[in-house]
Amino acid sequence: MLLWSLLVIFAPLSEEADFLTLKAPSVVFEGDSIDLMCQKKKDWWNIQTVVYYKDGKQLQFPDKVSSVSIPCASLSDSGQYSCSATVKTFFRSKSESSRSVGIEVLELFPRPVLTVSSYWPTEGSPVTLTCETRPSPQRSNVQLRFCFFRDSKALGSGWSSSPELRVPAMWTEDSGSYWCQAETATLRVRKQSLQSQIHVQRVPVSNVSLEIWAPRGPVIEGGNLVLLCSVAKGTGNITFSWHREATRTSVGRKTQRSLSAELEVPAVQEGDAGRYYCRADNGHDPIQSQLLSIRVRSPVSHPVLTLRELGPQAMVGDVVELHCEAQRGSPPILYQFYHENVILGNISAPSGGGASFNLSLTAEHSGNYSCEADNGLGAHRSEVVPLNVTGTGGCRRDHVTARVLGTLCGGLGFIAAALLCYYWSHKIAGGRSALHAPRDASSANPQESTHTSSLPDIEELQPDYVNVGPIDVDMVYSQVWSIQPPEDSANTRRMILENKDSHVIYSEVKKT
Incomplete structure (x- = not known):
């Protein structure tokens, strides 16, 4: 009996592996936890320390903990795991090791790949970035979210459930290195794509x-x-x-x-x-x-109307010049002339400046005059200029004609006076010769005397022509009479021929 006990205690080392076992999952996904537990087979053993190994390398866990956990598994956690423990029996302490257990960590989703719609876009054109990846079929219910980066700066609104980012327009300053990240909603697994270069091309103006x-x-x-x-x-x-x-x-x-x-x-x-x-x-x-x-x-300014070529007083027959001019305004300018708001006429000034309108005055032309200027940007009316036309009756002339007529009439008056003196001198001389003539001379030709006496008295004749002066001057400068002697009087014709100036009488008399 004693011999059998010794055989049990001192069993071969090849059987010691059965005293410890490592309990661990054989397959896990990224992000899952890996629970390791080193168990003893004999209750009467007392485990003092436990050490865990992966691929023969010691893992850093507390020595006195029998179970440990890797909270978030990654692909690098795949490998062969084992544990060893220091146990104490009735007689002594010794170290025992478990068998190796293989653990495989499966990929939850592959590493994302960034694709770009155009790596050489022109400025102003849109570009679409896509972060391509998808969960494993065994974990198809896993939700992912994505984020895009340019030179370590997040684009858009940051993390989003959409694997695409559309940039409406790319510009030269948007050139750079782009990449994306994908992660699970629980934030346990995150993966990053490789970087891609985008070069934005500028189009010259x-x-x-x-x-x-x-x-x-x-x-x-x-x-x-x-x-x-x-x-x-x-x-x-x-x-x-x-x-x-x-x-x-x-x-x-x-x-x-x-x-x-x-x-x-x-x-x-x-x-x-x-x-x-x-x-x-x-x-x-x-x-x-x-x-x-x-x-x-520029719009026209208010025009100014002036009346030119007027003397001290406007009279019927005068010709007056109405001149209208706007000091400012772009040509062409259309001028319109008004008499008591009735249009007299219009004149265009293609090059700007003023315009004139000539008017021959009548008695009806008395009143208010104005003009209007318009160049299409607004019309403006001048101030009113009054005009009073006088001399509505008689034979009126303008002041120039009056001065000329006055000069002529003055000359004719002088000539008439000279002729009158000449006439009276001849008349007196004729009277004297008649007084001294012999009586038999007058009786020698009684027929001649009879015809002569039959002529009408000169002073009783009505003038055929009267040359008058200007109105308001009651002076007659010249008068002309025509005497018609009887046709059968030869002596009368002879007398008229001998005194050919006797039928024109120049005189200066007062008007009656």
Whole structure:
């Protein structure tokens, strides 16, 4: 009996492995926990220390713990596990080891792969990033979420359940290294893709043009002028600048990510008119637009009406010049002339300035006159100018004609006076000769005397022509009589021939 006990105590070492066993799962997935337990087969053994091994290498766990756990398994945790323990029997202490147990950690989802819709996109074009991976079929219910990065900076809103990220437009500064991550919703497993390079290509600007924002309407002085500079092509930040040809200096500058830009010139003046151009530059050679001529139109000012060529008093028959002029206003300007708000006529001034309208006065032309100027930007009326026309009856002349007529009449008066003196001197001389004539001379030809006496008295004749002076001058400068002697009187005809000046009498008499 004693011999049998000794055989049991001193059993061969090959059988000692059966005294310890390692309890562990043979298959786990990433993220699962691995529980290891080193168990003894004999209750009467007293385990003092336990050591765990993986692939023959000691794992760092407390020596006096019989069971341990790896909380989140990874693929690197696959291998051969075993344990050893120091046990104490009735007679002595010894070390025992378990058999090895193989543990395989399965992949929950493969490492993600980043795919890009275009690795060489042009500026302004969209790009789609995709983080490609999926859970293992044995764990198809596992939920994943994704995040995308550029040069260690998270893109978009961060983590999302969508494996895609769409970038609406890529720009040169967006070039760089991109990668993505995928993880389980429980945050136990996270994997990262390899990095991919994206190079964004810039398109140079082309076909630069300059135009007025409101081409249909005129540029009016005092209003706002908006200049639109645009390009047909071009990517990235484009710098737009506006220039005036006369000075070649910049009148405005903007940098923005668009194909067009506006420059507003408030309260534009006539001095702002001229030729303009713009430039566009996005890092390549700047491109210049063609020249654009800008004309600034100004509304007409209130015109001034003046009446020219008038003497101290306007009279019937006078010709008056109505001159209307607006000091400011872009041509062409249309002038209209009014008499008591009735249009007399209109005259256009294609090159600006004033315009004149000639009017021959009648008695009805007395009243108020005005004019209006309009260049399509608003009409303005002048102040009223009154005109009083006098001399509505008689034979009126203008003041120039009156002066000429006065000069002529003065000369005729002088001639009439001289002729009158001449006539009276001849009359007196004839009377004297008649007194001294012999009586037989008068009786020698009684027929002649009879005919002579039959002539009408000169003073009783009515004048055929009267030359009068201006109205309001009661002086008659000349009168002409015509005497018709009897046809059968030869002596009478002879007397008229001998005294041929006797039928024209110049006199100066008062009007009755």
